[in-house]
Amino acid sequence: MDGKYVKYRLGKSYGFQSLVYLLAFACIVPLLAILFYIIRAGITKINWHFLVNIPKPVGESGGGIANALVGSIIIILVAAVIAVPIGILAGVYLSEHRKGRLAYWCRLSTDILQGVPSIVIGIVAYFWLVRPWDIGFIHHRGGFSALSGSVALAIMMLPIIVRSTEETLKLLPDSLREAALALGMPFHRVMFKVIIPVGISGILSGIMLSVARITGETAPLLFTAFGNPYLSVNIGKPMQSLPLLIFNYATSPYQDWLNLAWGASLILLVWVLFLNIFTKVITRKWKVQF
């Protein structure tokens, strides 16, 4: 064998390896840059005043993001209340029916829903809930509302919850179901008392991830929750949320508003990262050992 040729091939191999290392770790650079920049720009804006006040009109300095914080929490909670039960039960349905026509279509729909751009869901929620409509005896007055925003976000949460519930429950051994059924347990009790508690870590992590995902969603809220410069807790009325506030103020020309947007970005970022890390922790901690 020609030693030189082997050396050349080895050199090529090492060269390629270095390139892969370089490119792989280069991915972290923009992430770090963003984290660094947001923290540096945001940290000086955040204080107690910032958290408990609502934005001031143009020209006055100060002001806070209390309306957006409260709004985000309310919108997300309502979305979770809508999506969690439907998502878990649909996931249970899929894990119980591995075959079958409805299960096939349901699975396909979940896949489709997962890829639908958020702006499209915003449009649809607008037509379902914001536009007034009339069918015979039901008159829907419509109007921008936090509830319509929650519905849009709930639609985005559903596929994540359904899939994680299905995947978690599918991995549980059949012996668990059989043990429960052999004790004469009815099907719903087998599910609620045995299967779901044992798979709770996977299901919870799906819920947390879906919450993390919708927390930063702006596009579906543009035509639904719409935004509101004042503090509102009425889910039938327009409501501010953190990402909406960031979008509106970040694209404004006023320095005070930009400052608010930086502070809000940091809070949103911390919130989302915290949810992601927390999810990892509970998945590990609550995992039931066999």
Added chain:
Amino acid sequence: MESTILKSRNFNASFGTNHVVKNVNIDIPRNHIIAVMGPSGCGKTTYLRCINRMHELIPGATSNGEMKLNDEDVYQMHPIFVRLKIGMVFQRPNPFPNLSIYDNVIAGYKLNGIKLPKGERDGIVERSLTKVALWKEVKDSLNKKGSFLSGGQQQRLCIARTVAMEPEMILFDEPTSALDPISTSTVEELFHELKANYTLVIVTHNMQQAARVSDKTAFFYMGELVEYDETKIMFTNPKDNRTQNYITGRFS
């Protein structure tokens, strides 16, 4: 004359087009131990799972024929009733991993939502664990998770869980095949104790076990019930050639 607890006539079971249990006729007497043996794939486990209607849980599984518990057709009753009356212990120990030992024993009550006063609950737990000879070993660790026990202990815990429901029959699906020899012998000793109150049907592919523990033995081959008789007769003087071949080890 002993009374018959379970009677099946012309009983068939299949998975889709695969006919695995063919025309089985059997009478099981009360308070006896029945061993069901046969080479693997002979339909013995499927037949056992038909008795308490676990078979139908598998997609595509069907069955027909007569299966009567105390003269009542099992297939006319709701499966929940059937399974409350006919308990089952599986091949691999399967305690509920999220429940403590205590809760595992009364799982049938707790998870079915039957509320019992604490005294009664404690009584059931102690009695059931004593019956399976586990009480002494675990009485100080009742609040630990069931999955911390050894394999043999887990299997006895599963038997205790079944016994706690006070069924009339208990089905065992190769209950010792996942256990070490010592645990196997403790479980086998248990069978004799349990016979006083329950009727036991034990599926096993281990002939020695069938000979050791049972009063009557059924031999399944290729989905058919070939022979069913007193264990002594089966192992000393079988009528059918196939049984003869099986017990002398000519095929397994």
Added chain:
Amino acid sequence: MITRSDIPLRVINSSPEAILKAKKRTKRSFRQIRTENVFRHTLTIMGLIMVILVLGIMLTLAWQSRLSISTLGPKYLWSKVWDPVQDIYGAWPFLLGTLLTSFLALIISVPFSVSVAIFLGEYHPKGWLPDFLKNAVELIAAVPSVIYGFWALEVLVPYVRKFESAIGVEPVGVGIFSSSLILAVMIIPYAASLGRSMISLVPSHLKEAAYALGATRWEVIRTVVLPYTKSGLFAGILLSLGRALGETMAVTMVIGNTSLIPKNIFAPGNTMASVIANEFTEADKPVYLSALIELGLVLFLVTVVINLIGKKIIDRFTND
């Protein structure tokens, strides 16, 4: 169906209290059975809801864009002028903008995401450093897009502007190029994580066979790992593309929002998603609104097709 006469009320040692107890238990069980049936139906309804939801989305989009489809016809998609004031609607600038940003982003991000996939799947599957990289890449997907947009607007765009004046094009800063850069970062995780799991599925006996013939690590990757996983990597890239096409906020904030056909990749433009975000609440004429919704319908159909193809490839890959 069971009736009350079917109750197996046989208690062996029939003391009065034993019978009472058995009766109670039977009654309970009947309640349980009813709940069981209700529960089964509920599950089916929930499964149905998912299907109805997707059908509902599709039908709503189709119904609301009927006006635009019937008055503007199919040539709407390749008409080059978008001027709602004059009632002229052509979607081509947005289709072109979407295609340009998405594919440019894909070209920029693929070397990086494939490198992450190879690093995590082949070179270092375990250890604290790969764990760190894996978590960091997952975090890229977790950062909200509005934050990417804001950061890009404040930090990235000035640099792009400098770069543009250095190479002698009009230094606008915002535009197709900036959007593609930020999109490229955002879509790295999708191809990377799928690629990683595909690469770790390569059977080790295949790699060992190549090593036994004296192949170097790079040769094993090139001749065994990459060919084996190419359909999986392709699916990952498709999923990334699906993300890029539908991404709204970050793009809206840095693309410059003009409805003119971009002259080059540094020019400002608009994508389908960004024009919807910008003009939906301002659309004051029925045809205008309807034309925007038709864009949404196109976006929906395109992403659905891309995602389904990607999923099909993944399914086929993991089932083999």
